[in-house]
Amino acid sequence: MKRKLLTGTSLAVLLVAVMAQPAFAQSEVAPASQFVLDNLFIFIAGVLVFFMQAGFALVEAGLTRQKNVANIMMKNLMDMSAGVLAFAFVGFGIGFGGDELLKGWFGFDVGIAGVESTIGDGLLPSTFFFFQAAFAATAATIVSGAMAERTKFKSYFAYSFFITALIYPVVLRWTWGGGWLAQLEFPFSDFAGSTIVHATGGWAALMGAIILGPRIGKYAKDGSPRAIPGHNIPFVVLGAMILFVGWFGFNPGSQLAADEFVTGIALKTLLAAAAGAVAAMAANWAMDKKPDVSMAANGLLAGLVAVTAPVGAIEVWAAVVIGAIGGLIVVFSVKFIDRLKVDDPVGAISVHGVVGTFGTLSIAFFAKYDDAFLGREDAGLFYGGGLDQLWTQLIFVVVHFLFVVTTTGLLFLAIKALIGLRVSEEEELAGLDVMEHGSPGYGFETGRGEFSASSTSGAGV
Amino acid sequence: MLELITAIIKTHRLDEVKESLANAGVSGLTVTEVRGFGRQGGHTEVYRGAEYKVDFVPKLKVEILCASADVDNITEAIAKAAGTNSIGDGKIWTTPVGNALRIRTGERGVDAV
Numbered sequence: 001m002k003r004k005l006l007t008g009t010s011l012a013v014l015l016v017a018v019m020a021q022p023a024f025a026q027s028e029v030a031p032a033s034q035f036v037l038d039n040l041f042i043f044i045a046g047v048l049v050f051f052m053q054a055g056f057a058l059v060e061a062g063l064t065r066q067k068n069v070a071n072i073m074m075k076n077l078m079d080m081s082a083g084v085l086a087f088a089f090v091g092f093g094i095g096f097g098g099d100e101l102l103k104g105w106f107g108f109d110v111g112i113a114g115v116e117s118t119i120g121d122g123l124l125p126s127t128f129f130f131f132q133a134a135f136a137a138t139a140a141t142i143v144s145g146a147m148a149e150r151t152k153f154k155s156y157f158a159y160s161f162f163i164t165a166l167i168y169p170v171v172l173r174w175t176w177g178g179g180w181l182a183q184l185e186f187p188f189s190d191f192a193g194s195t196i197v198h199a200t201g202g203w204a205a206l207m208g209a210i211i212l213g214p215r216i217g218k219y220a221k222d223g224s225p226r227a228i229p230g231h232n233i234p235f236v237v238l239g240a241m242i243l244f245v246g247w248f249g250f251n252p253g254s255q256l257a258a259d260e261f262v263t264g265i266a267l268k269t270l271l272a273a274a275a276g277a278v279a280a281m282a283a284n285w286a287m288d289k290k291p292d293v294s295m296a297a298n299g300l301l302a303g304l305v306a307v308t309a310p311v312g313a314i315e316v317w318a319a320v321v322i323g324a325i326g327g328l329i330v331v332f333s334v335k336f337i338d339r340l341k342v343d344d345p346v347g348a349i350s351v352h353g354v355v356g357t358f359g360t361l362s363i364a365f366f367a368k369y370d371d372a373f374l375g376r377e378d379a380g381l382f383y384g385g386g387l388d389q390l391w392t393q394l395i396f397v398v399v400h401f402l403f404v405v406t407t408t409g410l411l412f413l414a415i416k417a418l419i420g421l422r423v424s425e426e427e428e429l430a431g432l433d434v435m436e437h438g439s440p441g442y443g444f445e446t447g448r449g450e451f452s453a454s455s456t457s458g459a460g461v
Numbered sequence: 462m463l464e465l466i467t468a469i470i471k472t473h474r475l476d477e478v479k480e481s482l483a484n485a486g487v488s489g490l491t492v493t494e495v496r497g498f499g500r501q502g503g504h505t506e507v508y509r510g511a512e513y514k515v516d517f518v519p520k521l522k523v524e525i526l527c528a529s530a531d532v533d534n535i536t537e538a539i540a541k542a543a544g545t546n547s548i549g550d551g552k553i554w555t556t557p558v559g560n561a562l563r564i565r566t567g568e569r570g571v572d573a574v
Contacts, residue, residue, distance in 0.1 A: 225511045226512075226513060227506075227507070227508035227509065227511040227512065227513035228513075229508045229513065284510070287510070288507040288510060289507065290506075290507065292507065292508065292509055292510075294508075294509055295509055331510070334509060334510055335510040335511075338509075338511055347509070
């Protein structure tokens with residue numbers, strides 16, 4: 001109540017201050033108004049990014065089988081919830097804790113207080129935390145799809161705590177937290193996190209899928225990959241569309257201010273997504289004779305992931321090119337990873353790891369504008385920027401890859417040794433819904449016909 | 462004498478078959494969703510770049526209990542309505558039935574149909 005009262009009072013003071021200063025030219029915004037606009041916009045952007053959780057949940061549920069749908073939903077619910085808590089009490093302090101590192105490591109208030117010196121004037125620590133927590137939850141949730149249908153729930157829960165508490169925050173500290181990659185002669189650029197957020201999730205997904213091994217029945221005796229079709233394509237498309245909308249918080253919000261660049265970033269995000277979807281469909285259609293719906297959805301997401309890093313630095317036409325390349329990469333990458341015997345039911349490794357890395361590297365070629373990370377114009381190779389930025393981006397993605405695969409690899413191996421990572425063969429065949437959580441995703445089957453709505457396909461294929 | 466006519470048909474022909482049977486004087490039938498394969502042995506599709514085989518194609522099984530005298534008439538009505546002149550149109554066969562009983566009235570034999 002007290003807090004609300006204070007906010008009301010300060011808003012009133014702001015309004016009075018704005019009205020009392022008619023001296024500002026029309027093109028300028030009073031600092032007080034700008035402060036409100038910035039915080040309000042980043043808050044709304046953060047809400048949109050949190051809503052992406054719903055998109056991830058639907059995409060992953062749709063691309064997996066009915067007998068595991070409650071489990072995949074639960075993983076999405078819990079990697080968000082455990083992830084936000086872990087990020088609040090540990091991760092945020094590590095990522096943004098200022099120079100006095102150890103002081104900023106643990107404890108919610110300490111982390112928030114420690115950050116005040118490192119953020120711009122515009123954002124309240126609470127606004128900044130809210131926005132960043134949404135990103136941390138995004139990095140964590142990417143992994144659930146790649147490890148779907150065969151992971152012990154408690155093991156996944158443990159993973160989601162550690163990635164948001166310790167692994168993702170170290171990447172943050174090196175980059176957006178102002179660490180060594182930001183201090184290079186030609187600093188790194190990753191505007192909204194193609195690598196920082198998406199490839200962190202994507203490479204963690206890679207290690208999870210490798211250490212788990214493929215689902216039973218995924219590979220024939222001769223080693224050739226077999227399709228295990230998901231159970232709900234409408235979920236996949238709806239989820240991809242929700243992610244698409246959420247991305248208008250993810251990328252424009254990463255401007256961290258309500259300024260004149262925001263809608264340009266939104267425009268480039270929009271075009272890259274569309275180009276990714278169309279390019280993926282075209283490539284997939286040409287190769288496999290029919291346009292696969294979920295592959296086109298992956299293409300839409302690939303376009304978005306690809307443009308996430310360069311979106312602040314590129315021209316509009318480049319967003320179309322980068323999005324389309326992202327869409328092409330994902331089609332080939334999904335097939336390639338399938339043939340490596342790494343079983344990723346939803347394509348998370350390709351969409352977030354492979355395409356995220358591509359998007360980060362694309363800056364070195366397409367950067368024209370200063371996105372506030374580059375510190376200079378025309379940094380891209382195509383604009384006469386030379387190879388300087390390419391070296392930085394390469395160092396960035398290679399070090400990031402090595403760090404994430406090492407730490408998440410050790411994490412999954414430790415979990416495997418301590419509590420086991422994979423469910424029993426019996427449980428995997430029966431489905432994780434009943435065996436892990438006690439009830440199926442759709443309707444209860446008691447055997448007496450009372451809840452027979454979905455009984456015909458109870459333990460589905 | 463009673464016979465059971467069993468027809469495996471394409472799912473989208475059910476309405477036509479029902480109508481045709483009604484015109485032929487059939488007053489009741491049972492429909493079941495079934496899966497199976499015939500001479501073609503299913504078909505192959507591609508999902509996310511990996512092939513998979515649809516071994517068991519969804520079909521409908523229509524069952525009609527009738528007097529032996531009506532069998533040819535009804536069989537023909539089904540065949541005419543279910544046919545699309547393409548692979549997978551299905552099959553019809555008949556089975557002799559020992560007896561039948563209408564539960565409500567206790568009628569037996571042809572009266573129970």
